[in-house]
Amino acid sequence: MSTVLRGSSWVVSFVPLLSIGFLTWALFTVLAVRARSWPVAGAALGYLGLLALALWTSRTHETVFDISLFLLMVGGTAHAVLVRHLWFRRVRRRPASIEVVEAEAGEVDYAVVSAGGVAPEPVVAEHVTVEEPVRRLLDEIDELVEQSLRDGEPQVGYDYDDPTYPDCPNPHCDEPWHGLAITTRMERMRTYGEVDVDYDYRDDASPVLCPGSAFEGEWEQPSHEMTADLWESERAVPPPVPEPDPMVAVRARADTLWMAIARPAVLIAVVSWLLAMVSMFLAPAQWRWLTVVVGVLAPLWAGWLYGREKRLFPDGYARKRLRARRSALAAVVLMVWAGWLPMRWASEPPLDPADGYFALVIACAVACLGHAVVQIGRVRPVAGASLDDMAETDPKAHGENLVVLGFGWMLLGLPITLLFGWILGYLAYQPGAMWAAVAVNAVLVLALFIESGAVKIITKTRDDGDLPIIVFLTIGVGALLVWSLLRIGATQFQP
Numbered sequence: 001m002s003t004v005l006r007g008s009s010w011v012v013s014f015v016p017l018l019s020i021g022f023l024t025w026a027l028f029t030v031l032a033v034r035a036r037s038w039p040v041a042g043a044a045l046g047y048l049g050l051l052a053l054a055l056w057t058s059r060t061h062e063t064v065f066d067i068s069l070f071l072l073m074v075g076g077t078a079h080a081v082l083v084r085h086l087w088f089r090r091v092r093r094r095p096a097s098i099e100v101v102e103a104e105a106g107e108v109d110y111a112v113v114s115a116g117g118v119a120p121e122p123v124v125a126e127h128v129t130v131e132e133p134v135r136r137l138l139d140e141i142d143e144l145v146e147q148s149l150r151d152g153e154p155q156v157g158y159d160y161d162d163p164t165y166p167d168c169p170n171p172h173c174d175e176p177w178h179g180l181a182i183t184t185r186m187e188r189m190r191t192y193g194e195v196d197v198d199y200d201y202r203d204d205a206s207p208v209l210c211p212g213s214a215f216e217g218e219w220e221q222p223s224h225e226m227t228a229d230l231w232e233s234e235r236a237v238p239p240p241v242p243e244p245d246p247m248v249a250v251r252a253r254a255d256t257l258w259m260a261i262a263r264p265a266v267l268i269a270v271v272s273w274l275l276a277m278v279s280m281f282l283a284p285a286q287w288r289w290l291t292v293v294v295g296v297l298a299p300l301w302a303g304w305l306y307g308r309e310k311r312l313f314p315d316g317y318a319r320k321r322l323r324a325r326r327s328a329l330a331a332v333v334l335m336v337w338a339g340w341l342p343m344r345w346a347s348e349p350p351l352d353p354a355d356g357y358f359a360l361v362i363a364c365a366v367a368c369l370g371h372a373v374v375q376i377g378r379v380r381p382v383a384g385a386s387l388d389d390m391a392e393t394d395p396k397a398h399g400e401n402l403v404v405l406g407f408g409w410m411l412l413g414l415p416i417t418l419l420f421g422w423i424l425g426y427l428a429y430q431p432g433a434m435w436a437a438v439a440v441n442a443v444l445v446l447a448l449f450i451e452s453g454a455v456k457i458i459t460k461t462r463d464d465g466d467l468p469i470i471v472f473l474t475i476g477v478g479a480l481l482v483w484s485l486l487r488i489g490a491t492q493f494q495p
Contacts, residue, residue: 009087011469013080017415018476020483021072025051027080035086047076070422074415166213172221173210182210247391254392257318258378260305261328264298264335265371269444271297272342272360273413276436277421280428283494284353291342291356294363298339302332324382331370331377338366353493357436361485364440368447375402375451379459395459399452403470406448410477413441432491439484442477449474 016024028044031037054068166177175182185206189195209222271294279287309318322329341363342356378393421434453470456462 008465008469009084010081011472012087013084014077014411015476016076016080017073017418018473018480020480021054021069021076022051024072024076024080027076031080031083031086037086040083040086043079047072066422066425070418074419077415168210168213170210170213170215170219172219175210177213178210179212179214181208181212181215183208250392251394253313253317254321254378256312257321258328258374258393260312261322261332262371262374264301264332264339265367265447266444267297267301268294268335268339268367269364269440272364272440273417273437276357276360276433276440277417279436280421280424280430280433282429284356284430288356291360294342294360295340298336298367302336325377325380327377328374331373334370334373335367338363338370341366353430354488354491357433357439357488358485360436361439361443361488364443365447368443372447372451372454376454376458379455395455396461399455399459399461399466402448402452402455403466406445406452406473409441409448410445410473414438414445414477414480417441430493432487432493435484435487435491439481439488442481442484445477446474446481449477 012027015027025044025048028040028047032041032044050068050072054065054072057064057068168175168177173182180201183204183206185196185199185204186201187209189199207222211217275287275290275294278290342359344359375398379395379398381390417434417437421431421437425431425434449470453467453474456466456470
C-alpha cells in the first residue's frame, strides 16, 4: 500500500470511535462488500443488532446500553484496526483458459542459443494465447538456465553461488574463476561499493593484482607496495560532517517561545480533565473548591516563564517577538481569565453540578481560543520583520505538528477517558462526570485540528489529502463533543 492508502486505512478504522458506535455497522458493511468477505458481513450484521439493542435499552436498561455502546465504539474500533488491510486487498480473478498456437518453425533450440548461436524467431499466429502463461514462462526459463549451465561456465561469467564453480588457479588470488585481469583500481571501487563513472577498463593502467584465470605463465605475488596501497584504501573513511544548518537552532528557539506562551491552555485542559475524573468519587460540595487549581495554574506558568526568560532566550528576544505580535499578549490574558471561569461554581449560592461541569468545558474552550490565536499568529507576516525573523517558523512543519498533536490527543485521551470512565463509573459516586472529561478532551483536540487547517490554508502549504482528513476528524470529534454535552445536561448528579 502507498503512504496515502495506509494512512487512510487508519483514519477509517476510527470511524466506530468517532461516530460513538452508530456507524460501526455501516463501516463493516462497506468493507464486506469491497473485500467480498462473509465473516466481515457477519460482523456487520452483529454490530447492527448490537446498535438496535443499544437504542432499545437506552431508556430502560442503562447498564445494557453502556455495554452495547462500549462494544460498538471500542470493540468496533479494535476490530476495524485488525482488518484494516482488507480495504485495499485486490480481488484476484482467475485468468480465462486460453490456447497456444505453436510457431510453424517448430520449437526453439535452446542448446543453440546457449552455445552462442542465434535462434530463429518463431512465427506466431495472429491470436496467440497461453494457458497459465506465468507457469509456462517459468518452466521455459528453468529449462533455458539448465541447458546453459550444462557446459560449464555461464556466458556471463558469474557462478550464481554454485559450490562446484572453479576457483581462480592463481594461488595469490581468492576470487572465483575470472577472465579479466583484476587491477588495484577495480578492487578499490569494489571496496568502496561505488563505480567511477569515468572508469574505462581499456585505459586502466593501475597495478595488476591478478592477470586473470586464463593466464598462461608463472604466477607472481603482488608487490608489497600494491598491497599496502590497497590496504590503505580499504580503511574506513569517516563520512564528512555536514555543515550545521543555522536555521535549525533559530526555529527551535522560536518553537520554544511560542509553545511556552500557549502552554497555559493545554495545562488548563489537562487539569480540567483530571478534576472531572476526580469528581466522579466526590460530592459536588467537595470538588467545587478544587476549581481554584485551574485558575491558579495559568498565572503560575506565566510567572515561571517570565522568571526563566533570560535563561531560555537571548536578551530582548521574547520582548521583541511579543511586541511584534501583540495578539499573543492578548491571548495570554485570555487564558489567565479563562482559568478563573470555573470559580463561578464555587460561588454562593452553589450552582447545579451540571453547571459546574459546563463551566469547566467553557473554560477549556476559551483557553483553547487563546492557544489558537498564538499558534495561528506565528505564521502571520509582521511589518518590518527581517527575512530571518520571517523564516523562524516553517509553515508546513508547523501545520503538520499541530495535526500530529491533535491526532495524538485523540488516540490517547479519548479512548482512555471512555474506557476507564466507563469501568470506574460502576464504582464512582458521580459516573456521569466521565462525560465532562470527554468533553474537555474533545475541545482540546478540536482546537488543534482547527488550528492546523487554518495554518495550512493561510500559508498555502496544504496537500491534496490534508483538508479532507482534518475535516473528517473534526466532524467526528465534534459529534462526540455534542454527545458529551447532551449527556451532561441529561444526567441527574448526586447532591
